[in-house]
Amino acid sequence: MMLEMTQKEEKFIIPIGPQHPALKEPGHFEFAVDGELVTDATVRLGYVHRGIEKGAEARNWNQNLYLVERICGICSHIHAFTYARGVERLAEVEVPPRAQAIRVLVAELERIHSHMLWFGVAAHEAGFDTLFMFSWRDRETIMDILEGLTGNRVNYSANVLGGVKFDVTDEHRKTILEAVDFMEKRTKHYLNVVTTDAMFLQRTRGIGVANLQQAHRLGILGPTARASGVKRDVRVDAPYSAYKQFPIKMVVETAGDLEARFVVRLKELFESYRLIREILNNMPEGDLQVKRFPRRIKPGEVISRVEAPRGEVFYYIRSNGGEMPERLKVRTPTMMNMASVLAMAVGHQLADMPMLLVGIDPCFSCNDRGVAICNSKGDHDQWTWERLRQHGIDFYAEKV
Amino acid sequence: MNITQEWNDILDKVKTWARVNSPWLIHYNSGSCNGCDIEILATLTPRYDAERLGVKLQGSPRHADVLVCTGPVTMQSRDRLQRIYDQMPDPKFVVAVGSCAISGGAFQGCYNVIGHIDEVIPVDAYIPGCPPRPEAIIDGLVKLLTAIKTGAPIQTEKPEELLDVV
């Protein structure tokens, strides 16, 4: 009896992360396993917590545009877009329609690159390296476009407060349309692969199911939620920027398993292709930037929401009339989706864990809002939110 | 005596040749925005295919020769970075990819950022850029390998032990 008790308490824990080949970013997961079966899962985040929200309070409005862009390297444009939109509304500045169209164009190109990136990584987690290689090869066409258009492959820095930095020329238009045609053909092929390949379906069909109820309860966002039948997409629910002019159709699947998530993301790409063509063919004329954007923003507060490739990005910005924001609050979709991984993990095989994790398209850089400090003596010290906040305040007080 | 000398020279040459032609990487993100991480991954994919230079991305620090770090060092990941570096077998090299890995970049002055990589572990090659293009990453790697091959001096001083944080 005693022996049994101790055996039960002693869990065999498999840590994934912070340095692990399945995760390109540091996050720490602990899966208690019984043989190969996962019985319990915990997550510890905070390795990438840099204190951006607090840091933003010590930078001026322009600098913050680039700081928030570096919250996440995959949806960099979306963060800058959300921030710029919020600040522009706060300053009551109307952005010229051409600039808005270009912003949405870059956002959709970014969505394609992000979904292709995710698709490749997910295939890699499943051990299907050929699919990974091919999808990343095709993704390079989009990266080339983005680099040619904006000057950088990842942090495009397309936005300035009150507009965008560059124009889309006829030459760009031609190359983008060509690339979109090519990508559409490839995406059809990939959709065929993920829905028919028997070996691949063994790893995706019926794995990690989150039904509609669970999705609502856990507050899942983005494509992960749409794969479970939740009709939630900011681009449709509350059209912003150029999406008012170029509406988009929502892609919803109901199965809620990994396969559905693959299908939703790939089908979303077709919508992106359609939208890009539409924007390029009906590009509004006009300026790229407003003449003069105020350096000081009048007092007030604003909420800005944008649909990132992973789900809804939410910004709260408050100004006290100075050159710097008084408060900047960011909520990213991965934060909301992370809970679903832990809920889904229990009862699955250890081999499915990387797939499940990647299924929500996690972005740890986005979601690290808490922190646990590990000092050099090796003892762990969990910091509460209060303590972290106090540390931030003290840090900046000391600096000034 | 002479013969052993020559023999040793030849052995050294073979060793260096093997080392230069088979750099196995391990990658750690110590707090970056993962822009650099995906570019590192992109160097392995068909367009850039770093495997033609012998590069292989390894999962275990024990198998790796080159530690590729991205991002500024946050308070929490500092310890991990140190540990991964210690776990790697000699000879080992460190490459700092991206501006924040070299200097803190856009994140300098954020309260949870300790600083750059070479405040924690010695760095052998720096690749600036935000993020550097995959070609630039390959270029940085080639510069590191050339330095190893020619025996050019690379920074290997151990940085001063940082004060314990908290």
Place this chain on the structure above:
Amino acid sequence: MKIATMFSDVVGSFWKKPATVQYPFERVEAPTRLRGKLEWDPEKCTGCSLCSKDCPADAIEIITIDKKAKRFVMQYHMDRCTYCAQCIESCRFSCIEMSDEQWELAATSKVPFEVSYGREEDLAEALAKFALADTVETE
């Protein structure tokens, strides 16, 4: 349900040329809009320092030698730069440019990352006054 749906790709790529670029052996031209190393033109600068104020990473320092004679020296920290081009937006006299040629900036030490721009005589004076970094590029 099928098996080996990637068959056509796999077989096809044996007949196709690899998608790989021969980078370290053959250099590929970067797109013209690429944001590489920053370049500064001392002739037009008025020393307003807006570029340095708006730089998100403190990569630019404008050192004033003589404000009236418009003699300035720019110290550019390549290692801090985030290559975001906000300085180009902020500069009203377009003295700043980003090169699309110089993007292979890697080095085995940090020394080449400190770049000082300016007229030769200004640089000499600044060097004497402020002990700038060794790497000096004259424009």
Place this chain on the structure above:
Amino acid sequence: MEAIGNIVSLLFFPGGLFVIFAGLMYEWLDHKIIARSQNRIGPRWFQPIADAIKLLTKEEIVPDGVNPVLFAILPLIALAGALTAALYVPMAGLKPAYSFAGDLIVTVYMLSLLTLSIGLAGANAKERFSLVGSTRALTQLFAYEAPFLLALLGPAIAAGSWQISEIVAYTETHTWMMILQPIGFVVALIGLMGKLELPPFDSPEAETEIVAGALTEYSGRGLAIFHLGKGAELIIGLTLITAFYMGGVSNPVWFLVKTVGLLAVLAALQSLMTRLRIDQTVGMWWRYGALLVLLQWLIIVVVQLV
């Protein structure tokens, strides 16, 4: 005189250096074909050699809590097993160095030593990834070993002998066994993939789950020797299957052509498949592999009786 001959055959040909070198070359070919099928250039021809030399010259870290003797000796046992197996196989199309009745069984079990050593090495290192990796490696061993052996015994029954040289002599003079016994051929081929832990049977070293499986803690020499053993096993396995199923290997040219052809098929299979979970692997082997081979046996026996 005989002693010198023994030493030569063990150290240089057909065991020893020849097998190691050929194994490295075949490993390169495998990687190259996969790379080309993924539309990229792939490694240079000397890549595995450079890797091996580099690993041999690297620092060897013995982690805390392991048995150092076992830690050091297991890679050697693995390599020795593979090299010994090479002595009984018609390497490069030449006559095997040693031969006795029933050497087929010895060869197959010498090859299993590698997997066993890897399993023990993983269990020896007190690290979680290693432990899971070694559990998986041993589970997989029990899954594929029986069907693989049974598949190799198919031609043996047809030839009426369990001596490799006699079976090869038989297959050289008869129709290719892969036409007569297609099921056995497929099972043997896939068994070889399982044995070498190639995708889709690479869950014992699945990078995205358990880092590098049982070998996670090995660095330097130990890792290099395990790699060499794997290479040796690859070439021995290819030789066995070509000798048994593809009309034998009568001279080095045919040997090269046939084994490389078989390797190309292996590489194509690897690049087309998704990794199987360990439960799926085991299920597949016992549900289909073993049953199919037994069916094959039944057919052979019935045909021979008639």
